[in-house]
Amino acid sequence: MLAEIITIGDEILIGQIVDTNSAWMGQQLNKIGIKVKQISSVSDDREHILNALAEASKRADVILITGGLGPTKDDITKKTLAEYFNVGLMENQDALDNVERIFKRYNRPLLEVNKQQALVPENCEVILNENGTAPGMWFNHHGKIYMSMPGVPFEMMYMMEGQVLPKLQATIELPVIVHKTILTAGEGESFLAETIADIEDSLPPHIKLAYLPKLGQVRLRLSGFGDDARALEKEVEHYASQIIERVKHVVVAEEDLPIEKAILNQMEQRGLTLSTAESCTGGLISHMLTQHLGSSKVFLGGAVSYSNDLKEDILDVKHETLQQFGAVSEQTAVEMAEGALKNFKSDYAVAVTGIAGPDGGTPDKPVGTVWIAVVSANNRQIKKFTYVGKRLQNIERSAISAFTMLNNLLKA
Template structure:
């Protein structure tokens, strides 16, 4: 069973908003046993939408659309769908009553454009949108299902979870799709592929292996599908264990999680605490950590100390260290990490100081020079990195390198 997602709106194509709807929908469809064939974004133009629908109908069994269902003139999706299916437009009384109730609840007057929210193509099945005024519309045409939903994420998510996915499961006998992900670090994609080449070559046609690289990490995803869930999982697990045995030093987690979440899981299990001392990353490491629920059991907090004064007063870096070696140095970053352990009273800490760019570099310390230190109560280790000239990438690379160093120290301590 193949699906295609079409997102509608000029705001997506000019980069004004990021299309998060497609990624979320694809994940839900995959979990339900429906493979996404293609994702397409089109402008608020009737001809473009019709062309996209025609192409999608050739490829997919299910076509899911979001966007273009508001009360303004640029919201043309339902009129375009009526044209595509050669249908008239009717005003649905249940939708109209729903819209009127929403306006009554918020004590707001209705105008004609609001009444038009209840206008739908004649031949569609209307699905009420309990979280908004624009209804969801379901069409069946030449054996293909078309579903048009609002582009507002929380409205679309409710409709997918409570209405669309259950209807699709009821209509089709869907297979079970299974993914198993292994998170690795400290080994590049090509070297990783070389290490597990023999295992990859022995995979049966029913199991696919994908490499998903991202700045110092590579996720390995094994995927399969079929009717027997238990057998699928058992078949994949055989190869998972072979891969783990082959590259054990580089394994971060046997799950599809971020590296900081893997660190939190390990530290939480061992009742360890962590603090951060950041300069050039500006709190980005702390942000990565605190996006995960339950992080407070591990993460005590940290400092963003750009100036010499804050490095001294908050982290206890010596004035003579800064004067002699500068902020971006092994000596300074070690004192930052040690100061975080002492002042924040944690078991582990990580400190980063560097030149993110695009300016501020020197001959001795060019843009992209970053010192990172990790510490525990037994000592502190530091490492020099030389990244590129792009500020955003330097910050992200520094954060991932810092998290990898924490993970490595945790592994060493547990060996």
């Protein structure tokens, strides 16, 4: 069963917004056994939309469309869909009631243009939007399913999860797909591929292994395809356990989690706490931790000590250390981490100091030089990194390296 995703909107093509909808939709479809064949983005142009629909119908069984359902003149998706299916538009009472209910809730006047949100192609089944005024529209046409949804991410997500995915599962006989993801950090995909080559070669045809690298991390994803869910899960788990045993020194998590969430889970299970002392990362490490529910059970807090004065005042970095070795040095990184450990009373502390760029480098300490220290009461790791990249990449790489080092220290 193949699907195609079509996103509609000039704002996507000119880079004004990033299309996060397609990535999320692809993940959800994959979970229920529908493979995405292609993702297309088209402008708010009648001819472009018609061509995209016609081409998608040749490639896919399910066509999911987002965007272009607003009340303004540049939102032409509904009219174009009606033209594509050669039908007229009609007012749907349920959709109109939904619009009226939303405007009444916010005590706002209901204009004629807003009422037009309830106009839908005659051949569609309306999927009510519980979080907005633009209804979803489900079409069965010549053996193909078309589903048009709002482009606003949270509206689309609620509609997909609550109504569209269950309807797809009830309508179509879908195969079983089982995924198992292993998160690794600290080794490249080439090293991993060589290390587990014999295991990969032994995989049966219905189980595939994918390498998904990203900034110092590699996700190893096993995907099994079949009809018997229980047997398939057992088989995938068998091969996953072999891989985990082989590369256990770099395994961070045995599920598909961000590295920081995996570490939070580890530390929570062991009753450990963490604090941070950040300079060049500017609070990114703290942000990555605190975006997760329950992070306060582990993360106590930290300091963004960009200036030398704050390094001294908050983290007790010695003035002599800064004068002799500089802010970007092993000695300063260690004292920052030890200061956080002591002053914030945590079990572990992470410190990062470096030169993210594009300027600030010297012959001895070029742009991309970063020192990271991870300490506990009884153990520590200190490492120097020299990154080659732009400022934001260097900052993100520093944060990921810090989490990787913390994971290693937790294993020690």
